[in-house]
Amino acid sequence: DERFALIAEWFDPQAAIVRRYQLLYHTADNTVEMFDLKNRRSFLRRxxxxxxxxxxxxxxxxxxxxxxxxxxxxxxxDFTKRRLGQRTERTCALVKPAAFAKAGAILEAAQAAGLSVANLRMGRLDRSEALEFYREHEGKSFLPQLLGSITSGPILAIELMGPDAVQAWRSLIGPxxxxxxxxxxxxxxxxxFGQDATNNAVHGSxxxxxxxxxxxxxxxxxxxARVANTSGGxxxxxxxxxxPHAVASGCxxxxxxAIAEAGxxxxAMAMFRLDKANAEEFLEVYKGVVAEYSSMVAELTSGPCVVLEIGGPGDVYKEFREFCGPADPEIGRHLRPRTLRARFGKDKVQNAVHCTDLPEDTQLEVQYFFEILDK
Structure with a gap:
């Protein structure tokens, strides 16, 4: 049984203050203890x-x-710092405009190599932002081509984490x-996925x-965030x-x-970490309507989620709902096995993906994340 200790903060919305705790995690039985550092007393028994x-x-x-x-x-x-510090090195990865259509496959490769996604954000750099990002190349002959390439379309910035993450990612992307x-x-x-030395698909620190x-x-x-999201409203x-469960499991x-292959x-795309108030507000339409409401809130606050603004030809709302499949993945596996929930879902709560249920809510849900929470 190994025990790891970390210092954690929690914003108490009732008192409007930040409370600080020592959290002890026991690996043998997946148990947690917490101690209130200010009041020097136990907050949560094991x-x-x-x-x-x-x-x-x-x-x-x-x-x-x-x-x-x-x-x-x-x-x-010190024990926790020695054991966990090396394991959690971070690096910055970029999927460049010319390879953006392959972002899913690139993330698959990173996760298969043992790197986890700690954050991600889709954006589009203007020239001044690109100059600041590539300031180490100022004065070099290839800079104009590099700036033209990186500002030509959307990029995906990713924070990757894992053992020796900088070198692991650079080995994965190649020369x-x-x-x-x-x-x-x-x-x-x-x-x-690369085309030439400028449009070479990906960047790594x-x-x-x-x-x-x-x-x-x-x-x-x-x-x-300094780089604006790419949502069109x-x-x-x-x-x-x-x-969160699908993000955590590497899916x-x-x-x-799968979304790109379906046309x-x-x-727009970004990772969000929702607190209980945000999750309840977003899922309010289900309160008193579905028995799983409380469990849905708990799932949405259990870790990071990734929110997408989905476009396409035709009736995108209807077609994407059909592509997600029945809310119950078990039903989906019998009736529509190629849908997202059938392939990646576990049950009615952990069913891999959320899609807008009512056509009049599509724009409201997109704006809730990309125009309210993102700012």
């Missing part, structure tokens, strides 16, 4: 928390413990020039210091949401690939 796993214990992560959204801000002792990559590392991402700077550029520690689109890349476009 109890089982099924949704909390060892992989969730990293600085900056937000987890749900008995309906409280806790954010880890520091290690609680800068896809032609060289196809000779030296034919299974690498640049060999598979070259050091821990670069990773910290680049992650700060796309995912600032406080305040709104939801008109003519619908909302899709990859639920995100496969789900995005839908992704107009």
């Amino acid at each position: 109890t089982t928390v099924d949704n909390l796993k060892l992989a969730d214990l990293f600085i900056g992560n937000t987890v749900n413990v008995l309906s409280r959204q806790l954010t880890f801000i520091d290690y609680g002792d 800068t020039d896809p032609a060289r990559a196809r000779q030296e590392a034919p299974t690498s991402l640049r060999a598979r 070259d050091s821990e210091a670069s990773a910290a700077r680049e992650l700060g550029f796309f995912f600032p520690a406080s305040g709104p 939801g008109e003519g689109c619908t909302c899709g949401l990859v639920k 995100l890349g496969q789900i995005l690939s 839908f476009s992704i107009n």
Whole structure:
């Protein structure tokens, strides 16, 4: 039985203050203890928390413990820092405009290599933002081509985490020039999806210091994101949401690939961590209507979810609902086995994806995430 200690913060909405705790996690039986640091007393006796796993214990992560959204801000002792610090190195990955259509397959490859997605955000860089991001290349002859490429369409910025993440990701993407990559590392991402040395599909930080700077550029520690989301306001689109259990189980890349292969476009995408109030507000239409409402709220607050603005030809609302399939994945596996919920869902609550139920709510749901929560 190993015991890991972390310092966590929780915003108490009733008192409007941030409370700080020491959380102790026991690996043998998946139990948790919590101590109130200010009042120096026990807050939670040792109890089982099924949704909390060892992989969730990293600085900056937000987890749900008995309906409280806790954010880890520091290690609680040297043992925990030694054991978990190495395991949770982070790096910045970019899917470039020319390869954006393959974002799902690229995420699949990252997850298959043992890297987890800690954050992601779809955006579109203007020239000044691109210059700031690539400031280390200022004065170099290839910079104009690089700026033209990175500003030509949407990008997907991803925070990847795992053991030796910087080097692991760089090994996965391969040499800068896809032609060289196809000779030296034919299974690498640049060999598979790159066109030339400029449009080479993906970017990866070259050091821990670069990773910290680049992650700060796309995912600032406080305040709104500097790079605006790409939502068009939801008109003519619908909302899709990859639920926390599907993100945690490594299905995100496969789900995005399936959506693209079905002919839908992704107009905006971002990772969100919902607190209970946000989840209840978003799911309010189901309150008193479906028996699973409380469980649906608990699932949506159990970890990060990924929200999508889905576009496409025809009646996108109707076609995407049909593609998601029946709310009960078991029914879907019998009647419509190729739908998303049939393939990736577990039960009526953990059914992989949410889709808008009422046509008049499509734009409202998109705006709730990309115009309200995102700002």
